[in-house]
Amino acid sequence: MTLARPLATKLFPIATALAAALVLAGCTPSGTTSDASSDPGSPVTGGNLVYASGDAEPSCLDPHVGGNYPQALVASQYLETLYTKDAEGKLIPWLAADSTVSDDGLTRTVSIRDGITFTDGTALDAAAVKANFEHLLDPKTASSTGYLALGKIASMKAVDASTLELKLKTPDNSLLESFSMPWVAIESPTALKRTQEENCAAPVGTGPFKVQSWKKQYSVQMVRNADYVLPVAGAAHAGPAYLDSITWRFIPEAATRYAALQAGEVDIIDNAQPDAIATAVKTSTIKHLDAPRPGASNRIELNSSKAPFNDEKVREAFIHAVNINASVDSLFFGSAKRSYSPLSSVEPLAYSEESLFNYDPTKAGTLLDAAGWSERDAQGYRVKNGVRLSLTFPVSTSQSIPAEQSLFEQIQATAKESGIEVQINLLDISSWYGELFTNSYNLVSAPYTKVGPGVLSILFHSDSTIPAPSGYFANLSQVKDPALDALLNTAGSTKDEAQRKDLYTQAQKKVLEGYYLLPLYDQQNHFLYSEKLKNVGATTAVASPIFFDTWLAN
């Protein structure tokens, strides 16, 4: 690449600062980098943390229902999971004490920790966990993420108070990883018996905080769970959380959110914008937490189920016609690194193939000519049999930050040079889902967070073209390849770790070489917070922050 990169040069000091933070952040969970490297002093109890979220306000606070990232962020404060990841990124039991699997891989036994109660007084036991799984698998719950994660479970039985036995349809080596996600978090079975509306308003869990009230369109108020018991000693301090309460506000507008942080009106913001991060890291009053999400990378899916992307040559041509690197460099100020993999860089089994994704308009032109798109119309777009080479690209305004929308506009402008028309439709989330349901898209970018490489089956297995109870299907490139299905099936069920890695690598190669997706970067998950907030950096397995150990300096 011989691109002029003036911004990268300008931003060099920031990059070094970030790199330094990376090295120093050895005490925070894997994959996350935080500037909080200095000794925070001795913890202070009390205070109210104000969190400002840029995501759309969840319509339900129970992450079992639907199951998206905004739900996971807030639910991580009041719900806990059976498994989690420790500071080194290793999967460890949390509400579960241990788990074993039979030789044929079809029976999984989970033992549940003793001495933990939900905030409504109900005790945590095997029957409680069973009730949660049943809730997730019940079509009336309309779960998509949790439902897919538990899809292999055929039946379950609470053998005794602390032992749950799961019979599986086929072996599933990612089940424990699935258990670590907030969408499969464990709630009080007593509370789950309420109506869905009641449970959505105030789910009951075992977490360090509990939901007190929810003022719709404004904020969720959470208070400390005074009886909190840390399931694994030594992971953090014992006893209840330092903070008295958390106010979880919704401020969708990025500049307003950042201004609120600067003014001290809020203590921490999510969805921090690249330019704000670049400015903030230069100050001493605002700190930065970078916690890339696990699972899939952020990517654009190419819908292979209909013209023109049912022709592999056209998919390949499109990928070579757009210059992603130049855009990422200029729009993200060094806060995002280009990805060449279907998986997030925090996934140990991620496989990258940079050579497939170079910007090469000449090659794109040759491929399109060969595919029969050789004529041009008056506006310079390619035409075949009187039809213009036009791609519909619905973009959800609540799922993409302004920098990403600018990136899409740049893709549009660069693709035009190769004679490809890209029509960007900015839509609210429900209209956006509507476009997916009716297959009215050629390009789409949909984040998908999951722990472990099992996300590949969700995104690329032909089964995933069938909608979940919520109506969502995740295989948006609509790959239907029996050979790939077979690879993914074996990779997901083998007990041999080396074979698992090998098969997932082959599967990733297959989707990359088939040009079904255009990887962009990791799913961005940047937080900016006031330096008064200490001990920020602990996260769940899906990189959503936990404020159990956090305290507010006076």
Next chain:
Amino acid sequence: MSTHLAKLPRLLAAALLLFFLLAAIAPNLLAPVDPLAIDPAAAFSAPGPGHLLGTDESGRDIYSRIIHGARSSLLIGAAATAIGLGLALVLGTLAGFGGRWLDFGVGRILEVLFALPGLLLALVFIALAGPGVTTTVIAVGLTWAPGYARMIRAQIIALRSSAMVEAATVLGRRRSRILLVHILPNALAPLAVLATLGLGQAILWAASLSFLGLGSPPPAPEWGTMLSAGRTYLSLAWWMTFFPGLAIVLVAAAATVLSRSMKAGGSR
């Protein structure tokens, strides 16, 4: 000398409107650079010799985008004003010349429309019809109609009792003839002033709606959309917001100054 000075704002306003009119008719004449051409390496360039008014996050030339955006902004403004005035003319005439019951009926409809804030009315319309340029134009036009209609009605009622209409009635002229020959021409003259004033306001409104993401889709250069996009980078690249905002203010102010001076000229 003092009369020359007094004319200065008027001349400036006229010159500005002419400039933007030229931009709307032949943008390539004033700004040869493609307003959609991106150059990521030159993103966020400050105003300077290469880019007169700087560049945006994709390295697109702001000056070029403002000039090329003039057409849609002025067109939206003009079309919305035309729709508003047209609708108002019908309603106002019905109320002012259609007799007691029509006056009563139209009056109540106007009051209901007045009860809703204009922007809300426009938003409701857009929510029903879906966002886009045409919808924006109609929405803005609709919100302006009640105000204009009242003014037209008042004009007509005043003219109805004027000496010339009384004379025509005494002479036995038909009502339709009185309306067409005597009332409407005289009622319309002040409308020219209103229309110019409305043009500026309509551009502002259209920009507000695009700012909310309800106008032309990206990457079309539209002033309100540019303003909205620049807002994200306000602390980093002020020129992305300042210049489109300046264009909106200049056109709206110029139209207002011109309409004021027309009004002053008319009453002299």
